Amino acid sequence: xxxxxxxxxxxxxxxxxxxxxxxxxxxxxxxxxxxxxxxxxxxxxxxxxxxxxxxxxxxxxxxxxxxxxxxxxxxxxxxxxxxxxxxxxxxxxxxxxxxxxxxxxxxxxxxxxxxxxxxxxxxxxxxxxxxxxxxxxxxxxxxxxxxxxxxxxxxxxxxxxxxxxxxxxxxxxxxxxxxxxxxx
Numbered sequence: 001x002x003x004x005x006x007x008x009x010x011x012x013x014x015x016x017x018x019x020x021x022x023x024x025x026x027x028x029x030x031x032x033x034x035x036x037x038x039x040x041x042x043x044x045x046x047x048x049x050x051x052x053x054x055x056x057x058x059x060x061x062x063x064x065x066x067x068x069x070x071x072x073x074x075x076x077x078x079x080x081x082x083x084x085x086x087x088x089x090x091x092x093x094x095x096x097x098x099x100x101x102x103x104x105x106x107x108x109x110x111x112x113x114x115x116x117x118x119x120x121x122x123x124x125x126x127x128x129x130x131x132x133x134x135x136x137x138x139x140x141x142x143x144x145x146x147x148x149x150x151x152x153x154x155x156x157x158x159x160x161x162x163x164x165x166x167x168x169x170x171x172x173x174x175x176x177x178x179x180x181x182x183x184x
Contacts, residue, residue, distance in 0.1 A: 002143030004150060007179040008133075011096075013076045015087040015183060020075050024056050024063060027075045032057070034078050046070045091183040092131040097124050098150060099182070103175040106159070116174065121158055129153030147173050 001009065021027050028042070035041035039057070043050045048067050055061035063071060098121070105116030125133070133149045141149075155171030156162065 002146075003176040003179045004143055004146040005137070007098075007181045008137045008146075009077075011181040011183055012084050012088070015084045016080045017083055018080065020072070020079050024068065024071065025059065027071050028053065028057055030075055031071070031078070045074050087183050088134055092134045093127055095125050095127045095130045097122065097182040097184075098154065098179060100150075100154075100173075100179040101177040102173050102179070104151075104154075104159075105172045105174070107170040107172075116172065118175070118177075121154060123154055123158040125150070125153035126157055126162075129156065147176065150179075 021030060031042045031045065039050050039053045043053045046053065046067060047070060052067060056063055101118065101120045103116045104119050129149060129152055133146065136145055136149055151171050151173035155169065159169055159171050160166045
């Protein structure tokens with residue numbers, strides 16, 4: 001995944017009303033329920049053998065650190081899906097905040113250009129662009145497609161100040177070093 005796809009995934013994982021289960025057995029039971037009792041499917045998600053999943057379920061072994069980290073990551077992905085969906089729907093309707101370090105370049109209607117430069121920007125993205133970004137992310141958009149949507153949102157909110165200046169400015173975002181998305 002790219003920086004933008006990772007940012008959406010991290011933001012989604014942060015949303016919950018309850019902490020994930022602390023015990024390995026409870027975490028495994030949760031994944032087993034999500035995978036309809038198939039230890040083979042859980043093992044594939046964790047990147048381990050089926051036997052590695054069966055042993056902790058029986059209580060005979062504890063997973064190693066790498067398997068425990070994979071187990072936590074996979075539980076976080078599926079933990080409280082309805083809570084995550086409601087948070088995303090709210091963020092799509094109200095907008096969300098983006099914090100990014102990327103290269104931004106511009107073209108204006110007058111034909112002038114500005115060489116791209118690295119900028120560190122934290123800005124609220126308006127609902128129309130937020131909704132489009134969520135729809136694209138859920139549909140499996142590429143990193144480049146998401147980059148265009150976020151660039152358009154930052155162009156409107158940050159560079160054109162919500163339409164109060166720089167009319168016709170076309171914003172391009174490349175070389176995304178880092179991005180965080182905050183629903184709140």
